[in-house]
Amino acid sequence: HYSFFPEEPRWPAGTTELTYAFDPENGLDDKTKRVFASAFARWSEVTTINFRETASYGDADIKIGFYSGDHGDGEPFDGVLGTLAHAFSPTNGRFHLDKAEDWVATGDVTEAALSNAVDLESVAVHEIGHLLGLGHSSVEEAIMYPTISSRTRKVQLAGDDIDGIQQLY
Template sequence: MVSSHKQTNMRFHVLCAAIILPLLTTSVSARFFPNAPSMPPSSPPNATTGGWDAFKRFAGCHAGDKADGLAKLKEYFHYFGYIPNSNFTDDFDDAFEQALKTYQHNFNLNTTGQLDDATLNQIVSPRCGNADIVNGSSSMNSGKSTPSTSGHFHTVGHYTFFDGKPVWPESKRDLTYGFLPDNQLSDTVKAVFTSAFERWAAVTPLTFTETDSYYSADLRIAFYTGDHGDGEAFDGVLGTLAHAFSPTNGRFHLDNDENWVATGDVTKSSISSAIDLESVAVHEIGHLLGLGHSSVEEAIMYPTITARTKKVDLASDDIQGIQELYGSNPNYNGSSTTPSQESESTNNSGAYTAAPRWSFGILLAVGFGLLML
């Protein structure tokens, strides 16, 4: 017969196990998607430690100069496709000057080849993690004539495509999309992506349907932090916000460390680093469908967006580009895209927050302490 003291101890241990084991399961999941490992050398500098803002100290640098830390800025240019090699020094050499001029041209800046204030302000802006130049080819600001309905060429587009111009095949005109289950997104947050997809559906023959089967979906949406295994590590608050892969890969990743705003007026947010979720979603969906970056600042496919900015309406440049790939929606009237619907906030600040991430070490320590009582 078991004594009452032993029975009490057994009940207590069972209770501890019932409390702790589910938490340990959660921590294993969190460890499977690392929170903030060190970034590989090929990744852009960490914006959370002032990495990008620190570039402003190079103001006035020009060809022939040598500045301590300039190699880190060259890494930035390498990451976004402007410099092909990765063996960097702190010398402001001819190759870097040429890369800088190409960057300035792409972003409609004066092509001085110098690190002037306007250029540096553009460099430190939050942006999409996709490269502006792929395989040495840049067409962001090349300009291309587009025909009118009468057959005459009268407008200039700056939309671009991925190398090889990949698209979803005609057999895939109803694309499915799903969300990584581990993120445990609310219906309110999911509705933001629905609205973003509708903007592209409004101008093309494509349709988008949500599915609960994430792993079999055509388009797979997930929030990650740091290095998440695709060679495109995230870098914390601001810096690179998200990235997406060309057709028919379907992967769309967002940096979970951002202060995402899913509802309300992001322009009035009290958080200086607040980023509008739908604005970024519309941009990255453009990549999922085959569009590259545009030099038109009003376009959704422009690479950067400042904090506390909402930009969700497709510009004519976006529409011309996507319709060159897929044709037009028969019901498209040639005006604006579908407006988003306002919905309830996911938390008091309106910022997106993922499921809690538990510290494995802390839980073990707490569990051990309880068991020793």
């Protein structure tokens, strides 16, 4: 079953659009950016919130970046596997990914040559759930279930994820 953060923080009632931006220092390619767009679209399909990329990083509601090790927020990354990414509860908007992972942005992660390959969209869909206010779910099929194996792709929202997010928005 889905859960929320303590005190159930959420984006303000009536929010119809949230903007997101990529840390310009990362210089991400379009292929990578399209993976995030696809992950956001999965949540906008089941809520009244649309997500729009903006070039003005400073003004964006959601700020996405890849970092290694200690990156200044008290939650250092740990190298290959372990913690893959973290996102904060509403309305913080910070969404950080561990640069050390072998991120797979397209194709079939189950066929990736690297045994520690991590599917970027799977992690993005999960972290966006946190950004919107969902905690973890006890339902194994749910995107918000707290474990995923490497070389696994899980990007489809389960009924449990949809029930949870529709409680908030």
